[in-house]
Structure formats: C-alpha cells, structure tokens
Amino acid sequence: MKIFNIPEEENMNPGHVACPGCASALSMRFALKALGRETILVVPACCWSVIDGPFPYSSVKVPLFHIAFGTTAAFASGIRAALKMKNKKANVVVWCGDGEAFDIGFQTLSGAAERKEDIIFVCYDNEGYMNTGIQRSSATPIRAWTTTTPKKYPKQELKKDLVEIFAAHKIPYAATATVAFPEDMIRKFSRAKEIRGLKLIHILSPCPSGWKFPENLTVKISRLAVETGIFPLYEVEYGEKYTVNHIPKWLPVEEYLKKQGRFSHLTEKDCQEKRAYIEKKWLELREKSKSLEKIPILVNN
C-alpha cells in the first residue's frame, strides 16, 4: 500500500557526495523525476557544486553547468537564448542555495523575472551558507544560531519572504515545497514545466550539519516545518491567485524548534514571538487565498 506515488524514473546516480541525510540531494532526486532527462541545470557556488561530484564525475543524468556566484539567472537566460537560436527544447533549471537566491544572485533573478525569461528557478533553502561553514544569510530565520550569529547574539533580523517578493514581480508561478511532501513537490515541478515565463520554486531543505539535528530526522523536520505552520505549502500564479496546498495540523512550534541545535537557546518568549510571526503569515495568506476563508489558524493552542 503506497503512501506516496512518485515516478519510477531515476535521473540521479548514487555516489554523489552530499552529507548523509541531505535534503537538497533528495529534492534534486524528486525534481529530476518530474523534469525528466530534457533538462539543463545551472548551479552556482553552493552545496550542490560539491554534491554533484568532483571532476570527472557527475551524479545527475542531465547536463549541469557549474558557474560563478551571483550570475545564475543571467546564465540561464543565456542558455535559453541559445536553445531558442538552435530551435531546441529543454527545461532550463537554476538550482541554487539560499545564498544565491536571497543575497548574491538576487539582482539577476529579479532581472530575469522582469524580462519574463523562460526558466525554472529553484532555491533549495537550507537557511544559511552551509558549505562554507554555516554563516548567516538573509534566509536564516530570526533568533537562529549560525557561526556568524553566535548564541549570545543570535540573528536579529527576519527572513526574507522570497515567494512574496517574486509574487510582487507578477511571475506566472511561484511555489513552496519541501521533501516531506514528495507528491506535492513533484506536482509543482511538473506544473512549472508546463508554464512559460519565470517559475520560482522555494524548497525548504533541512540541513543536519547546519541546523544541528541527527541526520535521520531530515524528513521529520521537514514535515514538522509544515505541520507547525512555519513553512506553508502554497503556490501563487501571476502574483494574484493564491492556493494553499496543505492545511497544517498546528502542532506546537516547539516540536520543530526543540529538535534543532540552532534553536536550543530559545526561550519561551522567543517561541511566543515565532508563534506571532506564523500567525501573521497565515493571516496574510488567508486574506489572499479565497480557498482559505474558513480555515482556523490555531498557532497559539
């Protein structure tokens, strides 16, 4: 009795060098199952430039470009232009970490969105610069520990809301996904494949070494992020049509936070603050999404 039905096609080889329990490797596996072999990946400096394997090896069964930091969307636009000239079809997919999407490559992404480039832009968000030694990024959540925001002075700033930023760019499709919901993730990639224009998929990618939790809990943490309401699974079309894909079970937010070493210093007040942010986010979502009108938001229970 299957719980998740995912395509059998495997477009990633074992032997990639991700850490044990890496969610971004698992996300790539799901993504390539949906995208198929006719795909070109563009990867800037990020975990995946390591994970794919050292020269002369590559773990994915599709072409993958390792490129300079901060240039992904521009590079992908170039590939799309070249494909157009050659009259060839392929999914051009940017696969980058949160450093590229939230910080360093932000301007090329914004530019590509404005030019309506036909690319799928995927950010696997592990909430920090993980492969250089866990530094803070603008995707690191508030009050989290990183090596540059030690427990005595944890991060004071809120995480950027990437999907909302690009919803404001009125791109045809922006969605969130995470590994605990493989069918949902695969459906979103399949959907993105069919749409012309810039598609953004924001994947929450729990990182055992950076977030400080045992590697067997990757999927559990990912599921808790959704079920506590911290990471809503939703999609936005043209910045207007909001659809929430999963109503959380509203588990206590502590269940998510207490499992991770990076939040081990949080006090009850901090948890209360988190709950307030979650509630605010969901109230916003409820206002924007017509399907959500009657859904209760039970964060404080």
Place this chain on the structure above:
Amino acid sequence: MKFRASELPLTPVSLRNTIPIRTGDWRYVEPFYEEKLSPCAFACPVKTDITSCIALLAEERFGEAAELWKESNPFPGVCGRVCPRFCERECLRKHLGGSIKIHLLERFIGDLNIYVQNKIQRNGKKIAIVGSGPAGLACAYHLSRKGYEVTVFEKENLLGGLLRTIPSYRLSQEIVDKEIEGILKQGMDIEINKELGKDFSLQELKQQFDAICVATGLKERKLNIEGVKLSNVWSGREFLKLNKDIQNKKVAVIGGGDTAVDVARVALRRGSKVDVFYRRRREDMPANPYEVEEGMEEGVNIEYLSEPLKIEKYGSFLRLFLKKKADGNGEFFIDVDGVVIAVGEEGKTVDGEMEDTFLCGDILTQKGTVSHAIGSGKETASLIHEYFFGESTLAVLPVVKPEDINLDYFKVDYPPEEKKRDVSQRIKDFDEVCQGLTKEEVIKEAKRCFSCGKCNGCDNCYVFCPDAAISKQDGKYIIDYDHCKGCGICVEECPRGVVSMRRTEK
C-alpha cells in the same frame, strides 16, 4: 581520481557518473530489512501471525487469510469468541482510535469455515495424545500436519474437553463441532470413551507408540469449608453439565474465574437470582473482563472481598456464611437454594510416572485459557518434531516497540461498534450474545491495522533515500551498500518498524 590544476583542461567536462565513488565507506551504521513480530502476535499465546492475516483480509483475500490463520490456530471461531484478547491489549493503535478488534476479525475468519488441506507424506512415527481438549486437539492437528500418525484418546463420548463446558451464549457448540471436524480432516485416529488409568495405562501406550503426549488438564480445586458435601452444593463443572431449569431460585456462586462467571450467567438464564462471592477485588478477578462486564449488564451481582466460612442446611434452603474482608466484624450470611463452588483448578489429573511423555495444555502451563492451551499444544507439537528430527520450527524474531512506529503516517480512526443482543432478550435464551462483523466492516477494520513489523510495500524507504541507494526488485527493496551513507532516514520514515539499524562491520 585526482588531478593537479595544471592537468585540467581549459573547460573541464565531467562525463562519468558517480557510481565509482563509494560513499558507502563513510558509513558506520547501516540500515537493513528485518521483519519483526508485532506486539499482538507476541502477546498471542498461540503466536499467530496476526498482522499478515489482517493484511490479507484488507485485500479481501479471505480464503488465504483463513488458511494462514489455521497454519497456527485451528480454532479461530472458538478463540475469536472466548479468548481474553491478549493481543488487543498490546495493539499499538490503542491510542489512535482504539485497538484493532482482532477478536472480531478472528471470529470472521473462523466463521468462513475453510478447511485447510494436509498433503504431507506420513513419516511413520506414531504418537498417542491423551485428552481431546483444545491443547490435545491443537497438538494432534499440528503433529498430523507435520506427517505423524496421531491417535487421540478421550474419556468422554464427545471430543472437545473443556470446550464442551463453555455455555452456548458465549460459544455455540456448532462452531466447536465444525472446527473439530476441520482438525479431524487432517487425518488422525480417535478413541472415545477411553480413560487413562481405567481403560489403558501409560505403560501400555509406551509399547504401542513412539511418543505420548498427555493433555488431560487440571482437576477442579475443592474448598475446605464445612458443608461442601451437602446436596445442592455443586462444583462449577457439575453445575454447567446439569441441565434443568431452576425457576425462581436463589443461587450463590463462590469464585471469580471464568467458570464462576459462566455458572452465574447460566443460572441467570435458567431463571434464578444469582450472587457471586469473590474473596478479592474486581481488578484481581482472573475471569475474562469482557465476560464479567456482560454478566453485570445482565444482572449478576458480584460481592467482592467476601470469603466463605461454612454452609449449613436450614430446612429446605442452604445458609452460606461469609466474612467481609474490608470491615473488621463483617460476618454475614445468605440463604440460598443452591451453592456452586467454582474456585479454579489445581492438581494434575494424571499421577505417577511421567517420564518419556510430553505434556501440553493446563497440565503443563496452568494458565487456564483456551488460547494458552492451543498455544501449548502447538509448542509441544514443535518440541516432539524437534525430538524426532532435530528441526526447530519456533523462530525467534525481535518485537516491534512503540517507538519503532512512525505515527505521522497514521490518522485517528475508530473501530466499528461491537454488536450485542439487548440484555432483556439475551437473558431469556442461550443464543450468542455477541454478533460478528459484516464483510465490509472486516475490510475497513483490517485497513486500520498498522501492520507492525511486516512490510506492506509502502515505498517510503525507496521514496525518501537521498542517495538513491534503495531500489525495488520483484516487490522487494534492495539496499546498495556501496553507496548507502547510513543516514537512517529509511529507518525513521518506515511507518511500521521494518527497517533496523546495525553497526557496520569494517
């Protein structure tokens, strides 16, 4: 493969896949598939493979489910009705809607009346089994299915032993008949009206048979108080055999076991008023708690902490003197028409030399339930087989612990309501009190099962492997140990505890 910077081409292109990179060498622990014993099967005295049978029921493969069940227990119809449900107490669904109603599923399997075939070649060994109660018959059944030539000796003229004393409102005798018929179909000889010590001796049997198994149960315990020899003072078994109406009479029952409750409910149905006196508290009663509850619904009055002192004859009635344990001076008496003493069992029914004989059932275990007797019969059959051929058939599997189950994959779901006949109706006759489930209810109930420790192909291990190191072949999952990094996601995400971790041998 390593390169110096000067050796790299101007635009390096990786053309090989990563399969040669043996990431499995990073690992210090590794997952492996290990089917486990579910808590229900572990608690079951017969060790029936309950989860596998329920999985078959869920797929509507009723016949196969019945055959598998009868591999270990030839009495599903009986056990589904009278077993105190050790399995359901351990069910891990308990806190998520309620335990699976395993007894009702078992009862359904029993009521299908499917006889299993026995095609095994006879192996020429002759075994005598003394006693045809649940233990003796189960032992005979399993031995016959292993190829032995079995002869069963019974002192009464009807096979079944204690099964024949269970009142028919709990267990219809037709079901006993049908299940015994299924056992006899395995091929065995029957000698009825033959009592050990009277018609034959163990010595005689030893000359004719290769092995002897004694399953004659226990004697009823006697109460050492004044007046137990008076008329209208019966033992529990005597009373249950007695077949007369006792309208408008008062009966006192001493004891708190299954027999005491049976006596009380039978007396009630024969039209008398019943008081049960038990020397300890309700929670100490050895009787099946479900039976106690049903009896109380029907109007059986139970006095706890009451110890009998003596019985005296007063004219046409009997006066039973008792002492309340809780109060200091709590001596009291009750005037009744009959007293039934059902205070359990003790003492083996067979005395003397028992060398070179196998035992099974209550005479060995003294557990006092039908299920334990059947389990003991099965175990002794395996021991006899081991004695002759040295093959142990009792496998040892680890048991699923509650923390092995991933509750994220299960929702709260409630069992069907148990159907019982209305109290006012059921106390008037001896027809069955409890009703079984319909086919649809059985499928629905079977689907609630977690299937603890038994893989049902949910694919979670395959789906969530970040290393693509788990593949499927012919419905089985294969771990690629050259690449598995030992993260343990498959162990964590397995809903039913089939994948385990072990240290990697280096």
